[in-house]
Amino acid sequence: MKYVFGPVPSRRLGQSLGIDTIPLKTCNWNCVYCQLGRTMPLTTERREYVPAEEILREVDSVLRSSQSRDIDWITFVGSGEPTLHSRIGELIRSVKNMTSLPVAVITNGALLYLSGVREELSAADAILPTLDAGTGELYRKINRPHSQVTFERLVDGLIAFRKEYMGKIWVEVMLVRELNDTPAALEEIAKVLQHVQPDAVHVNLRNRGCNHQTTKA
């Protein structure tokens, strides 16, 4: 299998069958804690990085096998930012047509300011975006984004998605020592979360060098 892995145990999703739609470290962020090293390329280009049909063939094959009995969630996650795949919406809908298992997307949320991306993700049962900072300054220090995916766009996208989306939004906050673990930084994050109104917030403490996204074995 090239694009499907697991099921692997996930803190938030039980036994998760992962679908990786993006080549290694293709992302619009370059987080200080990313365990995959420096983002290359740092891009906001949305395209079909991996043929959707090949991904779906692999998913279908796993779901037909005995492995499928152990799966709690099917999760778009992996080596880069999944929403950069231009057919992510179609992929989610096709997987939903194959199975009654719930489908989640682990994303940094940076492209949710685009109405098309919000519409594409709306077919999933849960979206797990990231919010590590409550100010633009800390956002740039921690997530080191592409210049097009600004803090204002990140927050606006999360708020707009909450208004439109009927599924669960579980926000992950990755605390990085000496960057966003101070009372002031936490207060700023909490203020943003009050506007976003997620269904749950998961807070993790990481030393630099860890990655919040990759559960690939």
Ligand code: SF4
């Ligand atoms: S941690 Fe995730 S969002 Fe951050 S650079 Fe790595 S792959 Fe991208």
